[in-house]
Amino acid sequence: MTTIKTTLKELGEQGLIRLLQPYCSDVVGDDAAIMGMTTGDRQMVVTTDMLVDGVHFSDRTTSAEDVGWRAAAVNLSDLAAMGAQPWGLVIAVGLPADTTVAWIEGVYRGFWECLKTYGGELVGGDTVRSPIRTLSVTAFGQVANSQIIRRDRARVGDAIVITGVHGYAKAGLELLLNPVLASNLEPVLSQEAIRRHQRPIPRFDAIATLQMITQELAAPLIAGMDSSDGLGDAIAQICRASGVGAKIDWEALPIPIVVQKLAGERARDWVLYGGEDFELVLFMPLEIAHKFVAALPTAMIIGQAIAPNPENPEISMGSAFQHF
Amino acid sequence: MTTIKTTLKELGEQGLIRLLQPYCSDVVGDDAAIMGMTTGDRQMVVTTDMLVDGVHFSDRTTSAEDVGWRAAAVNLSDLAAMGAQPWGLVIAVGLPADTTVAWIEGVYRGFWECLKTYGGELVGGDTVRSPIRTLSVTAFGQVANSQIIRRDRARVGDAIVITGVHGYAKAGLELLLNPVLASNLEPVLSQEAIRRHQRPIPRFDAIATLQMITQELAAPLIAGMDSSDGLGDAIAQICRASGVGAKIDWEALPIPIVVQKLAGERARDWVLYGGEDFELVLFMPLEIAHKFVAALPTAMIIGQAIAPNPENPEISMGSAFQHF
Known part of the structure; x- marks a missing residue:
């Protein structure tokens, strides 16, 4: 592969990940990595x-x-997607010399506000010169062994659950890029979409709810990840890692009015592929799913894990639900 | 300050660090941060x-x-500077689309070689698009409470110890930038300088030696950091953090022949300020220092911590040894 594909553009992201996999320990593949470092049962x-x-x-x-x-x-959303609680974070920042002090101080203020609200402490960092403003954050958390959420634990029959509506973040981005689009919308609708784009919320509330419901289970039964790269991508990745297919109940998948107005015929694409909503996408036994959506008002069941298509497992797993 | 100094260029690195300090927990200040997360006594x-x-x-x-x-x-050198053993690392990489696959694979190969040699495992990462090639690494390690090395533990009377000769890395860089400089040097000398620039070595061997010598001590007595930003900077930072001054025995501070040849009159400046040698600079009781340099052939005592200058503590601490 390396002799033919000479640049990353030709290789693609998945090709790059495959290329680099041999250098990583085998725990890579979830939103966060399990470090093999335990404190008690965590x-x-x-x-x-x-x-x-x-x-x-x-x-x-x-x-x-x-x-x-x-x-x-x-x-923090990556930690939530593993079922973990935040502990500490470090931030490395690359900055051009003409960066204003107001900008970098604003960045740290926003960073600190998010930690104050959702947990975790900034414990260290590095500031270097760079021609382009770059932030690199590493976050650590802890999770009880019995409550780890991984991508490869979905089973046929599981309910597919999302912790909230998708498509807002994409709508918010489009509104920021083309403010004229807001002219046909109620201000409260465009403001909500923009807020969701600008201030994503790590769903630790969903994790706390789930852990209350599942605390008496001996072994983890929940598969999941966050939807930062899109709802469709999350479902496909969980299906691929777990060896299952997915059947989506399209009538159960909500399309926010702001997305309907802005995207028209492409509304469902925005919901599936818009990305950056930072909700959690979870596969879990139906009985648990019913308790979960009853306890977490924003959550809903949108489909079910099914057997992979035996005639074309690559399609039914890799591309998941696109074929239903 | 923020109203007058509007860009980072005007503010300076130390100004930036002071500006951002309030957003960090109070453990920041050493090469690595103590996370407040313990496993047993580590x-x-x-x-x-x-x-x-x-x-x-x-x-x-x-x-x-x-x-x-x-x-x-x-x-890894930052971990060694805290007395810690490496555990896991994560790497985030920003890459332009025209980056060659050979280049990024080479980077991972070199990264992996260093870990294979000195310890630690690559447990996760992120690859993103960026106009400029950027690597951001976070490393975790563990250290027994009694063996933590910090900058603020030096005391008057301590010996100042370096784990190896300084100036090679600067000489190696100059030789790479101006290959013609090598024409007056024995090839073996220029090659060694270049090797030290290209392949810095985290001094875990020095830490292991030190811990064998100090293992029966109840409390940590060693102050230190690495010399990545220069030997002079390391001594000044330890002095400032510990509230002591420093007296350097210039005759005990070696100047490698390759530095003498290349730098001429500026040879001592290269040793003190060249940077990137990644040795450890340690302040420790004289009795321990004697045992340490006897057990670690590359190490040497180059001076002593003294009382800060009462007439001008800012100079004798901040600028440390420059006044002796």
Whole structure:
């Protein structure tokens, strides 16, 4: 592969991940990695995310405070997706010399606000010179062995549960890029979409609810990850890791009115592929799912795990639900 | 300050660190941070470093393998500087789409080689698009409570010990930037300087030696950090954190022949301020120091901690030894 595909553009992201896999220990594959370091019956997990100016944020759509909030929230969401509680975070920042002090202080303020709200403490960092503003955050958390959520634990028959509505973040981004789009919308609708884009919320409330419901189970039964790369991607990845297919109940999958208005015919695509909603996508036994959605008002059952298509397992697992 | 100094260039690195300090927990200040997470009598420590193309490495002086090695080594050296053993590392990489597959694979190979040699496992990562090649590594380690090395533990009368000769890394960099300089040198001398620049070695051997000598002590007595930012900077930082001054025995401070040849009159400056030698700079009771240098052939005593200058503590602590 390396002799033919000479640049990353040709290789693609999945190709790159396959290429680098041999250098990593075999725990890689979930939102966060289990470090093999235990305190009592708790596992330590770790996750890292890099945000780059012009790729993951821009002055056009994201204030300094929102950049900092986002840098914290995306990492905390990865911890939540493992069922873990946040502990400490470190942040490395690359900055051009002409960066304003107001900007970097705003970033730290937003970062700190998110930690104050959702937990975790900033324990260290590094600041270096760089031609492009870059933030790299690593977050650690802890989770009881019996409550670890992984991608590879879904079983045929499981209910597919989301902790909230998808599509808002994409709608918010479009509204920030093209403010004129808001002219046909109630202000309260566009504001909510923008807020959800700018201030993603790590769903530790959903994890706490789930753990109350499952605390008497001896072994973990929940598969899941967050929907940062899109609801469709999350379902496909869990299906692939677990060797199951997925059947989506399209009538149960809500499309927010703001998405209907902005996306028109492409509304369902925004819900499935818009990304950055940072909800949790969970596969769990139906009985637990009913208790969960009863206890967490924003959550809903949107489908079921089914046997993979024996004639074409690659399609029914890899591309999951697209074929139902 | 924020109203007057509007850019980071005007604020300076120390100003930036002071600005951001309020957002961090109070454990920040050593090479690595103590996370407040214990397993038995061991503390967990964490460190993070970002490397940027054109700032910390370049194709002119650094192969892909060397970039990867360095990314691992600088973080492992921070763990060694705390007295800690490496556990796991995560790496976030930002890459332009035209990055060659050979380059990124070389980086991971070099990273892996360093871990294989000095310990630690790659447990996770993130790869994102970026206009500039950027690596951000976070490393975790563990250290027994009684063996933590911090900057603020030096006491008047302590011996100042270095684990090896300084100046090679600067000489190696100059030779890579100006290969013609090598024409007056024995090839073996220039090769050794270049090797030390390209493949810094985290001094876990020095830590193991020190811990064998100090294992029966009840409380940690050793102050220290690594010399990544220069020997002079390390001595000044330890003095400042501990409230002591430093008296250097210039005759005991070796200047490698390659530095003498290349730097001429500036040879001592290269030794003190060249940076990137990644040795450890340790302050310890004289009796321990004698045992340590007897057991570790590369180590030497180069001075002594003295009372700060009462007439000008800021100078004698902050700028340390420059006044002796």
